[in-house]
Amino acid sequence: MTHLTGNEKSRYVQDLFTRIASRYDLMNRLMTAGQDLRWRREVIRRAGLHPHASLLDLGAGTGDLARTAVAQQPTAHVTAADFTFEMMRAGRKPGDSFGWANADALSLPYGAASFDAVVSGFLMRNVIDNLAALREQHRVLRPKGRIVILDTTRPQRNLLSPLIWLHMHIIIPFLGTLLSGQSDAYTYLPDSTEAFLTAEELASRMAVVGFKQIGYKRVMFGTIAIHWGEK
Numbered sequence: 001m002t003h004l005t006g007n008e009k010s011r012y013v014q015d016l017f018t019r020i021a022s023r024y025d026l027m028n029r030l031m032t033a034g035q036d037l038r039w040r041r042e043v044i045r046r047a048g049l050h051p052h053a054s055l056l057d058l059g060a061g062t063g064d065l066a067r068t069a070v071a072q073q074p075t076a077h078v079t080a081a082d083f084t085f086e087m088m089r090a091g092r093k094p095g096d097s098f099g100w101a102n103a104d105a106l107s108l109p110y111g112a113a114s115f116d117a118v119v120s121g122f123l124m125r126n127v128i129d130n131l132a133a134l135r136e137q138h139r140v141l142r143p144k145g146r147i148v149i150l151d152t153t154r155p156q157r158n159l160l161s162p163l164i165w166l167h168m169h170i171i172i173p174f175l176g177t178l179l180s181g182q183s184d185a186y187t188y189l190p191d192s193t194e195a196f197l198t199a200e201e202l203a204s205r206m207a208v209v210g211f212k213q214i215g216y217k218r219v220m221f222g223t224i225a226i227h228w229g230e231k
């Protein structure tokens with residue numbers, strides 16, 4: 001599926017997340033052995049929310065980052081935005097104290113300088129034009145606003161490479177097929193990771209669109225990266 005580009009890729013991504021929406025959270029917990037919850041808390045800490053800050057969780061899916069944000073900063077104004085309705089529907093819980101919005105990361109329905117922070121979890125490798133998505137996030141941020149990106153990243157070669165390959169190409173597709181019945185969805189994950197930018201490349205694209213104070217760290221044996229920066 002990684003050969004798809006433009007609108008074809010967009011439609012494929014939307015269809016894929018529509019099909020796996022009901023099993024998405026369970027698969028996330030299993031694939032990361034629950035570690036994603038820890039990374040999400042770090043993402044929100046790095047967003048540096050003050051009590052009345054406005055935060056956009058872009059490509060929010062079932063809203064885990066938005067939920068983590070209101071847990072850490074209950075008075076923040078948080079919006080979870082995605083272009084796949086089924087993911088948002090699967091994630092919606094009674095009593096959620098944040099808003100939901102239908103939005104395309106490449107053309108955000110918000111004015112310039114609308115948010116104090118924009119975070120995303122596992123969005124960036126799915127968008128058809130990551131530079132355009134970064135530009136949009138830069139546009140909607142206020143001066144000094146923060147961006148934090150959590151995503152899979154191409155691991156550097158090391159002693160664990162064969163085990164990482166086994167995890168990504170055998171265990172994840174096996175579990176994904178077993179739990180969701182959608183085998184292509186969980187071969188898309190390793191394929192899209194390998195087709196995505198390296199951590200260094202993503203950091204330099206953030207610089208190209210104007211972000212400053214850029215940094216990143218790798219977690220989970222170098223297969224996941226958290227990037228941050230400031231407008």
Ligand SMILES: C[S@@+](CC[C@H](N)C(=O)[O-])C[C@H]1O[C@@H](n2cnc3c(N)ncnc32)[C@H](O)[C@@H]1O
Nearest residue numbers: 017059060061082083084087104105121122126
């Ligand atoms: C892997 S899920 C991540 C969900 C959630 N952020 C998380 O951390 O678990 C990727 C999400 O990005 C959304 N997405 C992909 N491309 C998008 C775009 N161009 N605009 C908005 N959402 C997009 C998909 O619909 C999907 O819900």
